[in-house]
Amino acid sequence: MTPFSSERSERNRLLMKLESIAALEPEDFKAILALPLRVTEFPARHEMVQEGDKPSECCLLLSGWACRHKIIEGGKRQILAFHTPGDIPDLQSLHIRTMDHSLATLSVVRAAFIPHGSLQSLIQSFPRLASAFWRETLIDAAIFREWVVCHGRRTAYQHIAHLFCELRMRIFAVGLMENDSFEFPVTQSDLADASGLSPVHVNRTLMEMRKAKLISFRSSRLTIHDWEGLQRAAHFDPRYLHQDLWKAA
Amino acid sequence: MTPFSSERSERNRLLMKLESIAALEPEDFKAILALPLRVTEFPARHEMVQEGDKPSECCLLLSGWACRHKIIEGGKRQILAFHTPGDIPDLQSLHIRTMDHSLATLSVVRAAFIPHGSLQSLIQSFPRLASAFWRETLIDAAIFREWVVCHGRRTAYQHIAHLFCELRMRIFAVGLMENDSFEFPVTQSDLADASGLSPVHVNRTLMEMRKAKLISFRSSRLTIHDWEGLQRAAHFDPRYLHQDLWKAA
DNA sequence: CGACACATTGACCAGACTCAAAGCTAGTGG
DNA sequence: CCACTAGCTTTGAGTCTGGTCAATGTGTCG
Numbered sequence: 001m002t003p004f005s006s007e008r009s010e011r012n013r014l015l016m017k018l019e020s021i022a023a024l025e026p027e028d029f030k031a032i033l034a035l036p037l038r039v040t041e042f043p044a045r046h047e048m049v050q051e052g053d054k055p056s057e058c059c060l061l062l063s064g065w066a067c068r069h070k071i072i073e074g075g076k077r078q079i080l081a082f083h084t085p086g087d088i089p090d091l092q093s094l095h096i097r098t099m100d101h102s103l104a105t106l107s108v109v110r111a112a113f114i115p116h117g118s119l120q121s122l123i124q125s126f127p128r129l130a131s132a133f134w135r136e137t138l139i140d141a142a143i144f145r146e147w148v149v150c151h152g153r154r155t156a157y158q159h160i161a162h163l164f165c166e167l168r169m170r171i172f173a174v175g176l177m178e179n180d181s182f183e184f185p186v187t188q189s190d191l192a193d194a195s196g197l198s199p200v201h202v203n204r205t206l207m208e209m210r211k212a213k214l215i216s217f218r219s220s221r222l223t224i225h226d227w228e229g230l231q232r233a234a235h236f237d238p239r240y241l242h243q244d245l246w247k248a249a
Numbered sequence: 250m251t252p253f254s255s256e257r258s259e260r261n262r263l264l265m266k267l268e269s270i271a272a273l274e275p276e277d278f279k280a281i282l283a284l285p286l287r288v289t290e291f292p293a294r295h296e297m298v299q300e301g302d303k304p305s306e307c308c309l310l311l312s313g314w315a316c317r318h319k320i321i322e323g324g325k326r327q328i329l330a331f332h333t334p335g336d337i338p339d340l341q342s343l344h345i346r347t348m349d350h351s352l353a354t355l356s357v358v359r360a361a362f363i364p365h366g367s368l369q370s371l372i373q374s375f376p377r378l379a380s381a382f383w384r385e386t387l388i389d390a391a392i393f394r395e396w397v398v399c400h401g402r403r404t405a406y407q408h409i410a411h412l413f414c415e416l417r418m419r420i421f422a423v424g425l426m427e428n429d430s431f432e433f434p435v436t437q438s439d440l441a442d443a444s445g446l447s448p449v450h451v452n453r454t455l456m457e458m459r460k461a462k463l464i465s466f467r468s469s470r471l472t473i474h475d476w477e478g479l480q481r482a483a484h485f486d487p488r489y490l491h492q493d494l495w496k497a498a
Numbered sequence: 499c500g501a502c503a504c505a506t507t508g509a510c511c512a513g514a515c516t517c518a519a520a521g522c523t524a525g526t527g528g
Numbered sequence: 529c530c531a532c533t534a535g536c537t538t539t540g541a542g543t544c545t546g547g548t549c550a551a552t553g554t555g556t557c558g
Binding site for chain 1 (some may be wrong): 317319321322324326327329340341342343345347349350373379382383384386387388390391394395396397398400401402403437442444445484488489491
């Protein structure tokens with residue numbers, strides 16, 4: 001694959017994602033592909049944007065995984081979201097000047113930075129895209145709500161199963177599912193920081209899920225052996241992700 | 250107070266709130282006050298909008314308290330957010346057709362329903378208001394993120410203290426703080442459903458906070474005796490609420 | 499005056515945490 | 529090509545925060 005075609009397919013992740021959540025026209029896609037991008041590569045475990053920053057660009061993930069997190073008193077960390085290619089994790093910075101959390105890479109990441117100004121004029125000229133991007137941030141919020149439910153009212157086992165279900169749906173939407181597995185370069189400590197558990201308990205929970213033959217999780221790859229069973233275990237209902245719902249109605 | 254002036258002051262809550270988060274001009278205010286409203290009164294403990302609904306209006310709270318919540322398998326409930334006058338709890342329905350959670354009253358509530366169409370044209374004609382409303386939903390998301398942190402990495406005591414801090418800041422912004430107290434018509438069970446704790450543990454935590462002379466909470470009123478101490482106990486940093494930050498910069 | 503909902507208390511339990519040690523595994527450098 | 533290392537995973541033992549169950553106060557409202 002040439003660098004050129006690789007970049008094309010990387011940009012397509014965003015298009016695939018927007019397609020999965022909004023009804024767009026060819027001219028919208030064309031406008032997006034015309035956006036000026038400043039492509040940068042980051043190593044794994046690197047802070048891309050930090051709490052307190054006032055970014056003047058948004059960050060589109062082209063390849064690799066990132067997460068948003070907050071460090072609180074006593075050095076404890078809470079991961080707020082995982083991000084895949086096609087995501088714009090700091091889209092909110094368009095209207096919220098100061099970051100209230102950080103954005104960090106998990107794996108090596110290629111990211112494209114888009115000036116706020118370019119996005120603002122895109123949005124002014126293409127109302128459908130304005131709606132799509134707003135909708136994108138609203139789905140982001142819907143995912144946070146589901147995380148609150150997982151933290152508040154689900155067991156450790158359900159919580160982690162639910163997280164895996166969410167990621168598998170989102171990875172599928174951007175075409176990165178490979179059969180029944182996908183890359184997921186996190187440690188059990190990361191999962192602990194995402195789920196509010198201790199690393200030890202995450203480990204025990206994962207072993208239980210393996211014994212139940214739902215998943216395996218080795219060398220940065222999550223394999224889902226029993227998708228039905230996993231969803232059942234998590235009481236997962238994908239509607240909160242609002243994928244494709246515009247097609248119905 | 251005449252019904253007329255009461256409604257004026259009720260509408261002003263929205264203006265106060267928008268003022269606290271965005272820089273608006275007189276014409277923006279005028280446009281908002283010209284919105285067509287269908288005012289309705291609901292009894293306490295009433296579901297206004299339910300999960301699965303596809304509303305064609307947004308709901309502006311004029312007076313009283315509401316909350317958004319989700320009921321999950323086994324009848325467990327998670328409260329996702331508390332809402333005060335001036336809030337538009339289902340603003341997201343403008344771009345997310347199907348509700349993924351419910352909106353319910355806590356006290357008697359007066360609410361004004363605004364047709365999606367009117368909001369859409371308002372937004373098209375007044376870009377500053379479009380930004381303000383988008384920003385409003387982004388702050389909503391920022392609050393969810395902080396709830397995730399509270400659930401994941403704070404103790405019961407810190408969590409509830411943090412919740413009280415959030416509410417006091419938001420109540421203050423809409424002018425409903427009365428000295429050091431405000432109406433907060435929830436039961437300890439509601440607080441449990443918001444914080445992911447059991448009602449019994451909420452009770453014990455509240456007693457501890459009373460013993461520490463931080464608050465009292467009786468007959469639907471929360472009094473904050475020691476605002477500094479409460480913030481310290483919660484490790485509360487109000488910046489995530491993004492109030493007034495537009496004034497700086 | 500009841501009735502009902504809510505708050506409080508006590509006793510006991512369990513899911514998840516901490517600490518600490520031991521086992522793996524993927525890179526790294528010799 | 530292999531030994532070493534660093535970081536991650538796994539395991540065990542003991543603890544603790546917060547949950548459950550159930551009884552008893554308390555207050556409010558018709």
